[in-house]
Amino acid sequence: MGARDVPPEPRLDLEERRLFDKGVDEFNRGYYFECHDSLEEMWSGLRGPARDFFQGLIQVSVAFYHLGNANLAGAESMMRRALRRFERYPGRYFGFDLDGQRALLRRWLERIAAGEAAADAAAPPRWTFDPPSSPRP
Secondary structure, eight states: OOGGGSOOOOOOBHHHHHHHHHHHHHHHTTOHHHHHHHHHHHHTTOOSTTHHHHHHHHHHHHHHHHHHTTOHHHHHHHHHHHHHHHTTSOSEETTEEHHHHHHHHHHHHHHHHTTOOOOOTTSOOOOOBOOOOOOBO
């Protein structure tokens, strides 16, 4: 992917940023279904090349929701879909270690394939994003 092929990073307005931050907090607390709802509410109004990135995050939250409910087929499907959504983005995007997220998803896919995919409450996934630039008013 050439430098000009990299989707520009979005600038969220205040309400989009509030929903995004809420979704990240919910994900980090293990409330994957609620995270999905918050991010989807934000995502539904977005347009442009960053839209797939946020949809990938939604799919990750759904994957871990399925994993927590022992729906391994659903978890695997959502992880694969998220990886496809993330393909066009660089290793770091929107202040997020996307390479690390992709590696995490691949490790979970390996665990699912090996039959070792019980949700691990001792080490739940976490998202960390760099502080945002000023949101649009």
